């Protein structure tokens with residue numbers, strides 16, 4: 561296969577670009593949201609003030625000497641980027657580091673009384689308790705009467721479009737209208753995914769989760785179905801080791817989601833009980849590897865995680881950020897073959913993602929031409945389009 565030379569890494573330093581808007585507008589909005597979410601103490605308010613000033617006008621500061629993960633961040637490039645503007649370093653790196661410093665500001669890593677308090681939890685719980693979630697769970701009663709194959713396809717699409725319900729995405733003007741009509745698939749390799757996961761096929765599914773709440777619930781429903789119908793004998797759900805990108809799922813969010821299901825009526829409760837049972841029997845495992853909050857592409861995955869993905873029948877990566885990390889956060893021409901940019905990945909991999917950043921690969925030439933003909937490039941970032949891509 562011909563090698564495509566690596567495209568330029570995306571930075572946030574071009575005013576008017578989507579990445580620049582995230583750094584200049586979304587991050588201040590996230591700080592404002594966090595500030596209002598809890599009755600913080602003066603030291604936390606001062607730290608949030610300092611972070612706001614740093615991330616908009618200042619430079620990247622290293623973690624404090626006693627930060628528990630300082631060494632890890634040194635290995636992830638902190639010394640290289642310290643002292644530089646947030647806008648001039650790889651966008652993926654500055655976004656990740658922003659969330660790390662936000663947790664620092666509110667005392668998440670301790671020591672102290674605020675250790676382990678998730679600053680995004682009120683927003684996540686509000687979403688989980690929303691009437692929209694009620695409606696989505698009630699719809700499961702209608703699904704129950706359909707043949708298993710149709711249920712599987714509906715649940716796959718539920719998981720895919722669940723990625724639109726992204727709390728961080730709703731915070732800034734640079735995001736699109738998440739209720740926009742006429743969503744479209746720009747690539748659909750779902751048949752390849754089903755051939756990797758046939759009914760009664762056994763094997764292990766790795767699912768790299770993205771957002772909590774209205775994305776994690778359909779992800780869990782899909783996993784419950786795949787386990788119940790033997791598409792996988794075992795599933796490993798990879799979540800974030802700590803709060804990240806506003807709504808990313810942690811273990812606590814998995815617990816909240818499963819309890820939300822078991823506490824609901826009808827078919828939803830049956831899914832919840834299946835998941836509860838699968839966890840108890842070791843058929844479903846939750847993992848929170850530190851690399852899932854790393855500011856690096858999956859090409860740099862450490863050996864233990866590589867081995868896990870290599871042993872899986874398929875690894876399904878959810879959402880926009882995981883896609884950026886899978887293919888590399890670069891200005892790829894959209895027709896760059898997916899097989900080339902995912903050649904590093906240690907086993908079959910599937911991406912389920914709504915498009916919320918500029919990165920896209922693996923489009924066929926006709927699709928790209930039709931999308932770009934309109935002149936409006938918002939299909940890349942507005943969350944109105946989605947893809948199911950598979951590299952076997």
Ligand SMILES: O=P(O)(O)OC[C@@]1(O)O[C@H](CO)[C@@H](O)[C@@H]1O
Pocket residue numbers: 582586655723726728729770771805878879880881882884916917
């Ligand atoms: O991974 P997710 O939840 O689908 O999306 C994450 C996201 O909202 O955050 C980034 C900007 O902060 C973009 O990559 C994307 O729009």
